[in-house]
Amino acid sequence: MTSVQPNPLLQARGLSFLRADEPVFGPLDFDLHAGEVALVEGDNGSGKTTLLRLLAGLLHVGEGELRWRGAPWQRDACASEVLFLGHQLGLKTDMSPRENLRVAAGLHGTREGRTPASVLAEVGLAGYEDEPVRRLSAGQKKRAALARLLLLPAVLWLLDEPYANLDRAGIALVNRLLEGQVAAGGAALVTSHGAVSFHGGEPKRIRMHG
Numbered sequence: 001m002t003s004v005q006p007n008p009l010l011q012a013r014g015l016s017f018l019r020a021d022e023p024v025f026g027p028l029d030f031d032l033h034a035g036e037v038a039l040v041e042g043d044n045g046s047g048k049t050t051l052l053r054l055l056a057g058l059l060h061v062g063e064g065e066l067r068w069r070g071a072p073w074q075r076d077a078c079a080s081e082v083l084f085l086g087h088q089l090g091l092k093t094d095m096s097p098r099e100n101l102r103v104a105a106g107l108h109g110t111r112e113g114r115t116p117a118s119v120l121a122e123v124g125l126a127g128y129e130d131e132p133v134r135r136l137s138a139g140q141k142k143r144a145a146l147a148r149l150l151l152l153p154a155v156l157w158l159l160d161e162p163y164a165n166l167d168r169a170g171i172a173l174v175n176r177l178l179e180g181q182v183a184a185g186g187a188a189l190v191t192s193h194g195a196v197s198f199h200g201g202e203p204k205r206i207r208m209h210g
């Protein structure tokens with residue numbers, strides 16, 4: 001008896017992004033399944049952020065094919081299933097971490113049993129829930145952004161340099177988040193110039209070139 005392989009969450013074939021008709025990256029081929037983490041690897045300027053922004057729906061596919069759960073990829077169809085954490089953290093700085101999370105939860109819903117207060121405690125921001133984000137340190141801002149990963153029900157995380165600005169405990173926090181995402185059947189694409197070591201199996205690698 002042959003087992004039926006589920007569709008990958010994400011499938012790229014000959015994927016590239018063009019700027020002024022010149023490819024920024026690609027062609028790229030990869031599959032990402034539920035329960036997988038993939039490291040996006042490449043030198044400065046090789047297009048890692050561009051790839052993540054494209055998958056977040058912020059840029060258009062240049063050439064090639066992108067499929068989501070086996071169907072042609074459409075931004076609107078997976079808007080609440082994909083969560084992008086970029087260099088810009090996507091926080092309103094005049095609002096508090098709690099208010100930022102409430103707005104995000106209003107748009108996308110929450111994971112069962114999670115509240116803004118519970119996830120802020122998990123990321124080490126207890127006591128800072130109601131402070132305007134602009135008054136937080138760089139690492140605290142990053143933690144406030146990471147709290148979204150815990151709160152929202154996204155199945156695919158796009159994490160651009162998630163370890164940047166974090167202390168040792170913050171780095172361990174990101175690794176725990178990735179382990180939890182894998183255990184829950186989610187997936188993540190991660191760029192990092194540092195070592196990534198989480199206990200969820202050997203990550204897949206996507207090379208931007210070479």
Ligand SMILES: Nc1ncnc2c1ncn2[C@@H]1O[C@H](COP(=O)(O)OP(=O)(O)OP(=O)(O)O)[C@@H](O)[C@H]1O
Binds near residue numbers: 019024044045049050
């Ligand atoms: N808004 C933009 N307008 C024009 N060119 C851009 C823009 N953003 C990025 N680029 C160019 O696209 C290429 C890929 O940039 P990208 O930021 O995706 O690389 P990266 O692999 O993430 O780099 P790094 O490791 O330095 O973060 C670079 O050559 C960069 O100069």
